[in-house]
Structure formats: structure tokens, C-alpha cells
Amino acid sequence: MATTGSASAHLTAVPPQPRSPASPAAPAATATLIGSVQRAMRLLETVAGHEHGAPAKQLARETGLALPTTYHLLRTLVHEGYLRRDKGLFFLGDAAARLSCSGEQQKRRSTVVDILARWRDAIGAPVYYAVYREGEIEVVCVSGAAGTPAVEGWADFRETGHAHAIGQCLLSQLDEDARRDHLDRYPVRPVTPYTVRDDHSLLRRLERTRRMDLVIERQEYALGAVCAAIPITVGTTAASLALSMPAHQADRLLPAARRLQAEMGRLVGSLELSISI
Known part of the structure; x- marks a missing residue:
């Protein structure tokens, strides 16, 4: 059975172990939000404010989105029926109307x-x-x-x-x-x-x-x-x-x-x- 002194000597002889990287801080609540969904909702709300429709460039300017991102989201929303496009202007589509009706x-x-x-x-x-x-x-x-x-x-x-x-x-x-x-x-x-x-x-x-x-x-x-x-x-x-x-x-x-x-x-x-x- 080792004495206290020998145990101390043994412990001091152990080389310092490398420290594991610090655990990242707990993510903020916003880290779980999906940015593309937020941007799409912002577009829908903006289109809803234009009774007579609005073009993509105006929607990009009013939402603060990059124009390529705006075009991509608009195409997706039109494809899913939440928006419709007519003569270059975007309007709320049938799917958006159904949400309101529900x-x-x-x-x-x-x-x-x-x-x-x-x-x-x-x-x-x-x-x-x-x-x-x-x-x-x-x-x-x-x-x-x-x-x-x-x-x-x-x-x-x-x-x-x-x-x-x-x-x-x-x-x-x-x-x-x-x-x-x-x-x-x-x-x-x-x-x-x-x-x-x-x-x-x-x-x-x-x-x-x-x-x-x-x-x-x-x-x-x-x-x-x-x-x-x-x-x-x-x-x-x-x-x-x-x-x-x-x-x-x-x-x-x-x-x-x-x-x-x-x-x-x-x-x-x-x-x-x-x-x-």
C-alpha cells in the first residue's frame, strides 16, 4: 500500500494532460431559426401589403433582401401556390388565401x-x-x-x-x-x-x-x-x-x-x- 508521500510523488510525475477544447457556449435561441423561412415570410407579408401587386425589384428593396435571393424565394413561393405572378407583378396565391380561410x-x-x-x-x-x-x-x-x-x-x-x-x-x-x-x-x-x-x-x-x-x-x-x-x-x-x-x-x-x-x-x-x- 503506497504512503501519502509516494502518492504525491507519483501524482506530480504525471505529465499535464492536454486540455480539451473549450465547449462552445450554448447557442442563442435565434440559432435554431431557419433564415430562409424568415425571408420567405417577410416576402409574403410584403406582397400582402400590395393589393395591386409588386415587381421583384421593389420587393427586394422593401424587404432588404438581395435581388438573387428574392428571385429564388419568389420562384419557390409561386411554385408552391403561395404567390402568383402576372405580367411581372407578384400577388398572394390560392395557398395563402387558404391559410387565411382556415x-x-x-x-x-x-x-x-x-x-x-x-x-x-x-x-x-x-x-x-x-x-x-x-x-x-x-x-x-x-x-x-x-x-x-x-x-x-x-x-x-x-x-x-x-x-x-x-x-x-x-x-x-x-x-x-x-x-x-x-x-x-x-x-x-x-x-x-x-x-x-x-x-x-x-x-x-x-x-x-x-x-x-x-x-x-x-x-x-x-x-x-x-x-x-x-x-x-x-x-x-x-x-x-x-x-x-x-x-x-x-x-x-x-x-x-x-x-x-x-x-x-x-x-x-x-x-x-x-x-x-
Whole structure:
């Protein structure tokens, strides 16, 4: 076993080891940014400020980019559809317009989601919003919660419009030709023992439904669930707001639907915006 003195001698005999190069300093946050993307975005913003278009040299001058870099980025952006070129001038392209449109659509969807959630909490039942668009029943938004779960869509909602209140409400707003066209594509068929049995019976029911009447459906689409749908006039588009409840709470359905119908008038404008979602 070595003594302390010999250990010291041994340690001092070890030649100094070469120092490894100093570790580089942690990169600044900006080191992770991609310069070409920043330049491209700057070009897009500059083009957006020129309603009547702008030439490459002007865009290079306003963005502070070298002219060759500007030409390269402009060609790329035109190729990807974010810009278009016409007679030497550059304009925003369809892809850029779609970005803006998507943002507006998301904003409208968020507005509708918030409205339905408020009504769901106030009434104590799940709320649905649907439209009839391009010959199809389309559920735009459903607002349910743990204590007020929405009806499970166990059968295709588009194909079973005859069986649920939403579909019947939307079909009641169509003209006779549009109704028959829908039923030619999606014939009436049993979904539960309570479902309307044939096209003739359904058409008679729809004809008796006045345009702004509530539509009530009891276990025709889902056993154990009842539903009420309220028609909404949105220009030429058929739309509907609906709510559902467990069958054992059926006595609450009509009062809740009438309350919803009375309250929705002041917010129907927000629902109208969602037609384009």
C-alpha cells in the first residue's frame, strides 16, 4: 500500500494532460431559426401589403433582401401556390388565401363550440348543430359532457336521417324534389322498433311539419334516447339545433327544447357564420 508521500510523488510525475477544447457556449435561441423561412415570410407579408401587386425589384428593396435571393424565394413561393405572378407583378396565391380561410373557419367553429357549451350547461342536456349541405346531413358540432353524454352515433347519421330528429328537421325544410332525391339515395329502413316504416309514412309526416315547428323523436334512432330538433333559417341552407335526453327524462324534453328555441334567436347570427365551416 503506497504512503501519502509516494502518492504525491507519483501524482506530480504525471505529465499535464492536454486540455480539451473549450465547449462552445450554448447557442442563442435565434440559432435554431431557419433564415430562409424568415425571408420567405417577410416576402409574403410584403406582397400582402400590395393589393395591386409588386415587381421583384421593389420587393427586394422593401424587404432588404438581395435581388438573387428574392428571385429564388419568389420562384419557390409561386411554385408552391403561395404567390402568383402576372405580367411581372407578384400577388398572394390560392395557398395563402387558404391559410387565411382556415384561420377564419377555426374562429367560427370555436364560436359555435362556445355557444353550444353554454346552452348545454344551462339546459342540462347535450346540444347538436347540423346543416344540410350539398345533399348530405352534416353534424357541424356536438356538445356533450360527462354528466350529459351525447347519443352515440352507432348508425351512419347521413344514411339514417329518416330516423333521428335532426334528419327529420332538416328534411322538413327541403322542397319535395330534394326530399325524394335524398330518400332515393338513403331509403327508409328500420333502425329501432320505433323507426318510421316506409318512405310514404315519412313523407306524410314531413308534409304535416310546418317549417318552423319543433321535431320530436322518441327512440327512433337510439333505444333509450329521445331528441328534439329546432329548425333554423340560414339563407337557403337548412340547419337545425337539437338536444337529446335519456328516455326516462322524456317529460323534460319539450320544455327544454322550447327554452332553447326562445333563447337561440339572439345568437342565431353566430350559427349562420358556421355554415361555411
